[in-house]
Amino acid sequence: MDAAIEQSNAPSAPVWAEELLGWFQTEQRPFPWRRRPQTPFRTWVSEVMLQQTRAETAATYFERFLACFPDVSALAAASQEEVLRVWEGLGYYARARNLHAAARLVVERYGGRLPRTECELRKLPGLGPYTAAAVASLAFGEPVPAMDGNVLRVMARFLALDHSVREAGVREYIRSVLAPVLRNVTPGPFNEALMELGALVCTPRGPRCGDCPLRTACRAHAEGRAAELPVRPPRRRIPHYAVAVGIVWKEGKVLIGRRRTDRMLGGLWEFPGGKVEPGESPVEAVVREIREETGIEVAVVDRLCTVKHAYTHFRVTLTAFECRWEAGQAVANSADCVRWVNPDDLADYPFPVANRRIIHALALRGGRQADGAGTCQNSSMGAW
């Protein structure tokens, strides 16, 4: 027909974008952050929780977190420790520390109101390229693409890109494709729809192209290689460490230390201990590590449990020993601070999951370690 007439119309969204929005309307999952009230704060919290985290996992934490901290003011008024306690088990604890710090900034600098633009949001700690765009578009309707792992994968297939989406140039290209579309759709739902499509249909492995609203426009599908894209870099092998930790008893209390905030698991508490060095037994290691870390002398009384745990870039086998304080005053040589606490109060402190398992084993064992009670009678000690 007459192309000139078509061009004279106001720009409209491509057909595939409308198909996507229609699909999202019927197929989206009912997550708590999609229910009312949809405040910017709730959107922000959900986006941070969803970083590198399954939506089902984030959902359970989301409800509890919002019950504890219903708005920016409540979060800003809380202590970092309270926030970490609620975040415990969700991982990537820098997210919680940054979220808390950002809430305080919002109260101090923005009168308790979240900034409304991607550009301003980007200045807050914990809001990177993705989250700033996500909050700006979902909460405030700014027409900017929110490009998370789902969107990058969907678009790498949609456009049949042969280069890794980790390359900055590839991301910029995808942005250049999406940016004009965003101006002709409702930005929030469109961004959410693209992510939901990646989560439900255009999955990393075994994409369900038969159910995809974009299949007629998808280049990878047309070429029969949706499952082969996007190209992935090879994974590195991760090391495995043996770690020994001590539950050190003194006058009915046990010793814990808080990890420095700039380290892994920063701000969380843990039992003292450390890596078992080559040629060293776990018992020798725990005595040495506790001496180095806290300055006290301990004697190993019993083995409590062994916990295997996989972190992102290494694995550990943790062996926990019950120990008796022998001499010295505990000081924080490597920790942020150390504290003797009643074992019943361990529930009040944020601990990493591996340490929480040790606490669980301690509770199952029952009883208390009386001072001076318990000697190293276990005949299997030599095997440790």
Place this chain on the structure above:
DNA sequence: CAGACGTGGCT
């Protein structure tokens, strides 16, 4: 820019 940074689920 590559590596650090958690955890649980699935294969």
Place this chain on the structure above:
DNA sequence: TAGCCAAGTCT
């Protein structure tokens, strides 16, 4: 079992 993966950010 061990690896891969899940709505990234920071340095």
